Amino acid sequence: MxxxxxxxxxxxxxxxxxxxxxxxxxxxxxxxxxxxxxxxxxxxxxxxxxxxxxxxxxxxxxxxxxxxxxxxxxxxxxxxxxxxxxxxxxxxxxxxxxxxxxxxxxxxxxxxxxxxxxxxxxxxxxxxxRLPPIHQQYKLYNGVKALRIDHFNMFTSDVDASVAFYNEIGFRTTEYTEDEDSQKLWAAWMHRKGGVHDVAFTNGLGPRLHHTAFWVPTPLNIIELLDLMATTGYVANIERGPGRHGISNAFFLYILDPDGHRIEIYCSDYQTVDPDLEPIKWDLKDPQRQTLWGAPAPRSWFEHGSLFAGVDPVASAMTAQPIIAP
Amino acid sequence: MxxxxxxxxxxxxxxxxxxxxxxxxxxxxxxxxxxxxxxxxxxxxxxxxxxxxxxxxxxxxxxxxxxxxxxxxxxxxxxxxxxxxxxxxxxxxxxxxxxxxxxxxxxxxxxxxxxxxxxxxxxxxxxxxRLPPIHQQYKLYNGVKALRIDHFNMFTSDVDASVAFYNEIGFRTTEYTEDEDSQKLWAAWMHRKGGVHDVAFTNGLGPRLHHTAFWVPTPLNIIELLDLMATTGYVANIERGPGRHGISNAFFLYILDPDGHRIEIYCSDYQTVDPDLEPIKWDLKDPQRQTLWGAPAPRSWFEHGSLFAGVDPVASAMTAQPIIAP
Amino acid sequence: MxxxxxxxxxxxxxxxxxxxxxxxxxxxxxxxxxxxxxxxxxxxxxxxxxxxxxxxxxxxxxxxxxxxxxxxxxxxxxxxxxxxxxxxxxxxxxxxxxxxxxxxxxxxxxxxxxxxxxxxxxxxxxxxxRLPPIHQQYKLYNGVKALRIDHFNMFTSDVDASVAFYNEIGFRTTEYTEDEDSQKLWAAWMHRKGGVHDVAFTNGLGPRLHHTAFWVPTPLNIIELLDLMATTGYVANIERGPGRHGISNAFFLYILDPDGHRIEIYCSDYQTVDPDLEPIKWDLKDPQRQTLWGAPAPRSWFEHGSLFAGVDPVASAMTAQPIIAP
Amino acid sequence: MxxxxxxxxxxxxxxxxxxxxxxxxxxxxxxxxxxxxxxxxxxxxxxxxxxxxxxxxxxxxxxxxxxxxxxxxxxxxxxxxxxxxxxxxxxxxxxxxxxxxxxxxxxxxxxxxxxxxxxxxxxxxxxxxRLPPIHQQYKLYNGVKALRIDHFNMFTSDVDASVAFYNEIGFRTTEYTEDEDSQKLWAAWMHRKGGVHDVAFTNGLGPRLHHTAFWVPTPLNIIELLDLMATTGYVANIERGPGRHGISNAFFLYILDPDGHRIEIYCSDYQTVDPDLEPIKWDLKDPQRQTLWGAPAPRSWFEHGSLFAGVDPVASAMTAQPIIAP
Incomplete structure (x- = not known):
């Protein structure tokens, strides 16, 4: 494994x-x-x-x-x-x-x-x-009513190396996709706080930030956001979804901010606090790992990401090696 | 108009x-x-x-x-x-x-x-x-929990002619798509019972049945059905959705039965009982009329339909005329 | 009957x-x-x-x-x-x-x-x-997001007489409560537009307006309203609910406006367009007719109502007769 | 404090x-x-x-x-x-x-x-x-679709002493009710796993188990359970709710099993993993701490609980002291 x-x-x-x-x-x-x-x-x-x-x-x-x-x-x-x-x-x-x-x-x-x-x-x-609680000031709730930041997802040119690094500092893998042929990791989800992930890594031109996710309580929040975005000039900012991920079981929507930073709105994952929680393995050839309901992701979703300030992913890709060997 | x-x-x-x-x-x-x-x-x-x-x-x-x-x-x-x-x-x-x-x-x-x-x-x-009511026998609710049949949608080779016919027998148009260039109808939604439609017509090789719709109370019923179908061998029967139609404002899902008869699961349209309700006009060039959120329908959705028993749509299409002039 | x-x-x-x-x-x-x-x-x-x-x-x-x-x-x-x-x-x-x-x-x-x-x-x-449609201007949705007015409910000192009158002008009874002992009607729900009711009558000091109802799409809208009212100074205006009525099967909430006019927020009733729809009979002794889940209504709900301008319910009650014999 | x-x-x-x-x-x-x-x-x-x-x-x-x-x-x-x-x-x-x-x-x-x-x-x-995951076997979901056990709530005759004990073994207080007059704790919520609580203590004849809670994803699950229980012979087992707690912000329902063991169905609390999360203090005189929307709990809710096997709460209450001094 x-x-x-x-x-x-x-x-x-x-x-x-x-x-x-x-x-x-x-x-x-x-x-x-x-x-x-x-x-x-x-x-x-x-x-x-x-x-x-x-x-x-x-x-x-x-x-x-x-x-x-x-x-x-x-x-x-x-x-x-x-x-x-x-x-x-x-x-x-x-x-x-x-x-x-x-x-x-x-x-x-x-x-x-x-x-x-x-x-x-x-x-x-x-x-x-620290600021006073506002979660019961319901007058302030607006838009998608995001409750908290949930996770970061990053492109990396070597998922195995990224997972090894974050594993060493305590992130525990909850789910992962393996390429059966090469036995290499294609993607992995790793957590600290007791949900499916705080960080995830996916194979691609890295290092780049794929998306930042916010957690909402129900799929209806996501549907409300879609309706709002679709009628306030943001229809082109809707990139993928709504849908259910096979991996994480989350209900998701991917949208792009005005600069192209990708945001995921996310709900319905599960509790992972048990230290002996067995990671769930998905086959790269199983399309339901990405969308349980079968709809494919658009091409942009596999290609577009945010650059990290001062980090050149092309140079990194050319060396085909991690900057620092783990 | x-x-x-x-x-x-x-x-x-x-x-x-x-x-x-x-x-x-x-x-x-x-x-x-x-x-x-x-x-x-x-x-x-x-x-x-x-x-x-x-x-x-x-x-x-x-x-x-x-x-x-x-x-x-x-x-x-x-x-x-x-x-x-x-x-x-x-x-x-x-x-x-x-x-x-x-x-x-x-x-x-x-x-x-x-x-x-x-x-x-x-x-x-x-x-x-007539059968006894079962709507409060909650033990029987299962699957998508459809409450009632909602509408039929049909391909027709001449939407204007179909609309004229059904209009004459009392169906009232609630929304329609017009081709601005030809001034011809591309599609129309017509009702008797006080929702957006009992019947709809869409341009295509007709007459064929495009789909039959069932009404459910909330988008969550549709999400539950997607989860169920995706994990019980029906993932290939999910054709389009979930999404929000611009036309009708309905939240929708299109699925195919084992013989390819298309079923829509549908909620969130509006009340249309006013006889002076003004029809809403959509431009054929507005992609949000089909999906408010922007995602296109798959090709099959425009091409596939059920044949009516004993009715040959090709013959009908070749004459390029209604069988019976209205 | x-x-x-x-x-x-x-x-x-x-x-x-x-x-x-x-x-x-x-x-x-x-x-x-x-x-x-x-x-x-x-x-x-x-x-x-x-x-x-x-x-x-x-x-x-x-x-x-x-x-x-x-x-x-x-x-x-x-x-x-x-x-x-x-x-x-x-x-x-x-x-x-x-x-x-x-x-x-x-x-x-x-x-x-x-x-x-x-x-x-x-x-x-x-x-x-007539005003332009706003149902797809999602930026305007706010509060409980009421979609339409749904019904009036009135106290009457003679439900049989009220039902006879409204029946004559085309309202069709969908559900009713009968006092088995006296064989008199205790309450009745009557419609024109194809839902459970446009008007309802309930036994009490009449004529007074018991409440005016607005229709919302899902119970979650009602829960959001409760959270909002509870944290913006309106907690004392929450009178009854949320709950499910046995009669009508609707999910409900009763609130009072600043003058004590009672408003119901309401969803989940059913379609009643069939002219041969059999009315559903409830026994006055069945507590689930009011709240399917069993919780009783507060006393105020049976006693308080809005006076109609220029109509004295006490005088009406004292005659114990309708103003105009039906 | x-x-x-x-x-x-x-x-x-x-x-x-x-x-x-x-x-x-x-x-x-x-x-x-x-x-x-x-x-x-x-x-x-x-x-x-x-x-x-x-x-x-x-x-x-x-x-x-x-x-x-x-x-x-x-x-x-x-x-x-x-x-x-x-x-x-x-x-x-x-x-x-x-x-x-x-x-x-x-x-x-x-x-x-x-x-x-x-x-x-x-x-x-x-x-x-450890058993294989079933959270994506949607065919198995049934009833209220509980996702996980969430917490225990216990009556104790000395909340301060109970809180001191569990605090010592690492439970962190998220919210509490204080009697302003006596400066004594009336109730407290304490967690390990990152939600509002794993255990809670409330003032009363203790030690007894007040309830065991299960977590569900949305309030609609709770409404579905109410409809099911109300129509399958369990209406008398519905004790309190649905409602929103002020404390914990959770949407709740309390039901009794056939032996009177109280079960809470619960959703919508918040993440508490920050070790410096400030506990929220509620005044015993604030009725919204129990039900944000204002409806009081029934008397049984304050009085009834399950006995722990072999533990006599009366004896414990008579000594008016913890069995073991902390």
């Missing part, structure tokens, strides 16, 4: 994925998309940036947008369990020969900036500004 | 569409589809036939299947308001030069057999056996 | 219930309730009045509020089928000895003002200003 | 609540309730016992019923993270002076039997037989 055994006692304790920062070319257009259409709640904004949280989140933000010359994904953020985990994380990445830096980040405490084995920019923190 | 004005006092009073009869090649396979998967309730069955009703219907059946050598749609049934309407209907069809016959039909009272201007076989009745 | 046989050819043709006019003591408070909370769409307002429609309605209004010294229900409105129906209606009411008056009403064509056999003020019209 | 600070590094690692064992007086009646009505899946049964799991669970059972002379709750089960946690747990309970026993349990590995500070019987294990 190509999926490595879970590491029960990882070198540091990641609680969950936490936030993403995007470079966007038109803050007003992004605000119309994320705030007026998706219904995310603004927690800070100025001429250069826009911070938002979803309805049940108490941390200051799950998505930060910054005005930029070109669209890009700047960093993927993760929350650590306790203060000592920061130093343990720094030691881990340094030992891998990966860059380690302590950075100042707005609304966040001490923050470690680094990257994974393929150069994907990561940041880790323990404390972020 | 190409849609004729509604006839407020038609020659006879049609209450609603009522039932369809299909020839099917394997009754057991059809039973697995309609009863075990869709959840329709059997009201009579023997070696040659299977009669079913939906959950809120009190009439004996909305769909009758008969063992046949080849798949075909045998007749479309409509309920009339009162006994005198039967004779008025017979007079109307006879005056058009269309065949008129009084036939014996199981579970039904006096029944008029005729056809429309393109040869589509029709039957009209006032009385059908 | 105490329910009279349906009149298939009534003296004039009522299409459906159409609108209600309330006297309200604080227009701003009513606007906050009906527009900001329920999500009805304003079609006209000035200092003295507020007109609204629901999302799928094309008629100008289904509810009109007028500033008043005290809360009252001023009139129940019904749409007729065709112009001649107006004169037929006038003749019918005049022959009953009931007052008949042609009145000027804003946004409406020729309007007949009269009352029923117990003095409930009624108005009938054929033409009301 | 009366809620103790969370213990970030508890003496042993509890993953989640796992299962409950009930003594029931009529296994066939219990099977009709849990299997035919709730839709739990049988994983083992014989003349003396019935084991079941919910749809997304891979462990052998979440509920075990055993034939008994009288109804009782026999044990609450919890899954530990890793083998060493078993010995650490044994050491912890032994140090508290609580009984510690290694027991043989069907379908489970090495199992520690003990009790909490008030005598509530507990068992801990690491390994339970």
């Amino acid at each position: 190509p999926v490595p055994a879970p590491v029960l006692y990882p070198p540091f304790n990641i609680v969950r994925l936490s936030h993403v920062e995007f470079g966007v070319t038109d803050l007003a257009a992004s605000r119309a998309f994320y705030v007026d259409t998706l219904g995310l709640q603004v927690t800070y904004e100025d001429d250069e940036s826009l911070y938002m949280r979803a309805m049940e989140e108490r941390g200051h933000h799950c998505i930060a947008l910054r005005k930029a010359d070109k669209p890009e994904a700047r960093v993927l953020g993760f929350k650590l369990y306790d203060t000592p985990d920061l130093d343990k994380a720094a030691a881990f990445f340094a030992a891998k020969g990966l860059p380690v830096e302590w950075v100042e980040r707005p609304f966040m405490g001490r923050t470690l900036r680094t990257c994974d084995n393929f150069g994907i920019p990561l940041e880790f923190y323990v404390q972020m500004d | 190409p849609v004729p004005a509604p006839v407020l006092y038609p020659p006879f009073n049609i209450v609603r569409l009522s039932h369809v009869e299909f020839g099917v090649t394997d009754l057991a396979a059809s039973r697995a589809f309609y009863v075990d998967t869709l959840g329709l309730q059997v009201t009579y069955e023997d070696d040659e036939s299977l009669y079913m009703r939906a959950m809120e219907e009190r009439g004996h059946h909305c769909i009758a299947l008969r063992k046949a050598d080849k798949p075909e749609a045998r007749v479309l049934g409509f309920k009339l308001y009162d006994t005198p309407d039967l004779d008025k209907a017979a007079a109307f069809f006879a005056a058009k030069g269309l065949p008129v016959e009084w036939v014996e039909r199981p579970f039904m009272g006096r029944t008029l057999r005729t056809c429309d201007n393109f040869g589509i076989p029709l039957e009209f009745y006032v009385q059908m056996d | 105490p329910v009279p046989a349906p009149v298939l050819y009534p003296p004039f043709n009522i299409v459906r219930l159409s609108h209600v006019e309330f006297g309200v003591t604080d227009l701003a408070a009513s606007r906050a309730f009906y527009v900001d909370t329920l999500g009805l769409q304003v079609t006209y307002e000035d200092d003295e009045s507020l007109y609204m429609r629901a999302m799928e309605e094309r008629g100008h209004h289904c509810i009109a509020l007028r500033k008043a010294d005290k809360p009252e229900a001023r009139v129940l409105g019904f749409k007729l089928y065709d112009t001649p129906d107006l004169d037929k209606a006038a003749a019918f009411f005049a022959a009953k000895g009931l007052p008949v008056e042609w009145v000027e009403r804003p946004f409406m064509g020729r309007t007949l003002r009269t009352c029923d056999n117990f003095g409930i003020p009624l108005e009938f019209y054929v033409q009301m200003d | 009366p809620v103790p600070a969370p213990v970030l590094y508890p003496p042993f690692n509890i993953v989640r609540l796992s299962h409950v064992e009930f003594g029931v007086t009529d296994l066939a009646a219990s099977r009709a309730f849990y299997v035919d009505t709730l839709g739990l899946q049988v994983t083992y049964e014989d003349d003396e016992s019935l084991y079941m799991r919910a749809m997304e669970e891979r462990g052998h059972h979440c509920i075990a019923l055993r034939k008994a002379d009288k109804p009782e709750a026999r044990v609450l089960g919890f899954k530990l993270y890793d083998t060493p946690d078993l010995d650490k747990a044994a050491a912890f309970f032994a140090a508290k002076g609580l009984p510690v026993e290694w027991v043989e349990r069907p379908f489970m590995g090495r199992t520690l039997r003990t009790c909490d500070n008030f005598g509530i019987p507990l068992e801990f294990y690491v390994q339970m037989d």
Whole structure:
């Protein structure tokens, strides 16, 4: 079996994925998309940036947008369990020969900036500004009524290598697709917080960000968003869905923000807290793994992704090797 | 405007569409589809036939299947308001030069057999056996939990001629697609019972039955059916959807029965009882008329349909004229 | 059987219930309730009045509020089928000895003002200003997303007499509660438009308006309204529900507007267009007729209602006779 | 603040609540309730016992019923993270002076039997037989379609003492009710698995089991269960709801099994994995904490509970002290 055994006692304790920062070319257009259409709640904004949280989140933000010359994904953020985990994380990445830096980040405490084995920019923190609960202020619910950020999905040129790296820092694989012929992983879903995934990796020109997902309570939220987008000028931003994934069992919709950053709206996955939860294996030749109901994904879904700031996927692909051998 | 004005006092009073009869090649396979998967309730069955009703219907059946050598749609049934309407209907069809016959039909009272201007076989009745209500026997709800038959959709080689004919017998147009260039109708939706349609016509090789629709209460019923079909061997029978039609505003799914008869599962249309309800016009060039959310229909959806027993659509198409001029 | 046989050819043709006019003591408070909370769409307002429609309605209004010294229900409105129906209606009411008056009403064509056999003020019209469709402008959907007005429910001191009167003008009984001992009707539901009811009558100090109902597509709309009302200062306006009625099978919620006018939010009833639909009989001793799930209604639900303007229910009750013998 | 600070590094690692064992007086009646009505899946049964799991669970059972002379709750089960946690747990309970026993349990590995500070019987294990996934076998979904066991709620005569005990073993408080006058806890919700709770304590004659909850995906599942129970002879088993809790924000229904064991069907709570998640405090005088929409709970809900086998709540109440001082 190509999926490595879970590491029960990882070198540091990641609680969950936490936030993403995007470079966007038109803050007003992004605000119309994320705030007026998706219904995310603004927690800070100025001429250069826009911070938002979803309805049940108490941390200051799950998505930060910054005005930029070109669209890009700047960093993927993760929350650590306790203060000592920061130093343990720094030691881990340094030992891998990966860059380690302590950075100042707005609304966040001490923050470690680094990257994974393929150069994907990561940041880790323990404390972020906490805000009062708004999940029972039903007057604020709007758009798709996203409750929380759910996961990141990344293109990688070597899924086995990516899975090995994240497995080592405690992510546990819940489902995966294997190419029966080559015995190589085609895609994998890995979690920390007890759902199907915090991060997923899919085979392709990497490293790039395939999508960022938000969790909603029912498929009807997704249908409402489709109706809203279809009648407010966003019909071309609807890329794929609605549908049910075989993998994860989630009901999904994929949409594109005004800069082409892909967002998934997602519900109905399952609880995965058992450390002995057996990963579910899917065959690359089984089309129902992608859409249980059989409809194929459009070509763009396999090809398009967001570049990570300062990371050149072509160069990476040409070497056909991870930047850092695991 | 190409849609004729509604006839407020038609020659006879049609209450609603009522039932369809299909020839099917394997009754057991059809039973697995309609009863075990869709959840329709059997009201009579023997070696040659299977009669079913939906959950809120009190009439004996909305769909009758008969063992046949080849798949075909045998007749479309409509309920009339009162006994005198039967004779008025017979007079109307006879005056058009269309065949008129009084036939014996199981579970039904006096029944008029005729056809429309393109040869589509029709039957009209006032009385059908009435059964006790089962809509509150929740133990019986199963599959997609269809509540009632909703409409028939037919291919016709001349939509204007079909609409003119059905308009004359009291069907009122609620929405239609017009080809702006030719000023001809491309498709039209017409009702008697107060929803968006009892019958619809779409341009194509006709006369053929495009689909028969059943009404369900919420999109979640349709999602449940998709999950069920996808995991019980029916994934190839899922043809199109789920989605929202621009026209009718309905949430839809199209599936194929084991003989290729197309079934639509349908919800969320609107009330149309006002006789002065203005028809909504759609442009043939507007792709959102078909799917509000933008996803195109597959090619099969435009090409495949059920033949009506004894009616040759090719011959009809070659004459490029209605069988009977309206 | 105490329910009279349906009149298939009534003296004039009522299409459906159409609108209600309330006297309200604080227009701003009513606007906050009906527009900001329920999500009805304003079609006209000035200092003295507020007109609204629901999302799928094309008629100008289904509810009109007028500033008043005290809360009252001023009139129940019904749409007729065709112009001649107006004169037929006038003749019918005049022959009953009931007052008949042609009145000027804003946004409406020729309007007949009269009352029923117990003095409930009624108005009938054929033409009301028509507005463009908004049911696909999903940006406008708000609050409970009511699609249309559904029915009126009235207290009457003699249900048998009320049912006889409305039956004569074409309303068909779909369900009723009978007191087995006295063989008298306790309550009845009667329709014109093809749902379980346009009007209902329940035993009590009458004539008073028990409630006005709006139709929504799914129970989730009702749950969303409850969450919204509970967190925006309206928790005391929630009177009963959510629940499932045995009678009508509808999922319901009863709320009170700022003046105490009772509004029902309602979904999941069934189609009743068949003229031979057998009425369903419920026993007064069966508690599930009111709430299928068993929870009793609060006392206020049996006692509180809106007075009709200029109609004294006590005087009516003291005579213990209908104002006009049917 | 009366809620103790969370213990970030508890003496042993509890993953989640796992299962409950009930003594029931009529296994066939219990099977009709849990299997035919709730839709739990049988994983083992014989003349003396019935084991079941919910749809997304891979462990052998979440509920075990055993034939008994009288109804009782026999044990609450919890899954530990890793083998060493078993010995650490044994050491912890032994140090508290609580009984510690290694027991043989069907379908489970090495199992520690003990009790909490008030005598509530507990068992801990690491390994339970694992079964193949069935969450995508949609043909099996039935009844309320419960996905997993969610939490236990217990009456205790001293909420502060119970909370202190469970806090020490790593349960983190998410919400609580405080009596402002006495500054004592009235109720508290505590979790391990990342939802609002695995265990909750409420003031009353304890120790008794108030209810066991199952998680479903949407409120519509609960409405379907109500319709089913109301029409299959279980209307008297519906005790409270449906409604929205202020505390936990969950949509709920409380029902009673044939022996009076209370079951909650539950959805819509929120993710709580952040170790610094601030507990939400409710005032005992705020009625919306119990039902956001305002409807009061019936008296039985405050009084009735299941006895734990061999534990006498009256004796416990008379001493007015915990059995074992924490």
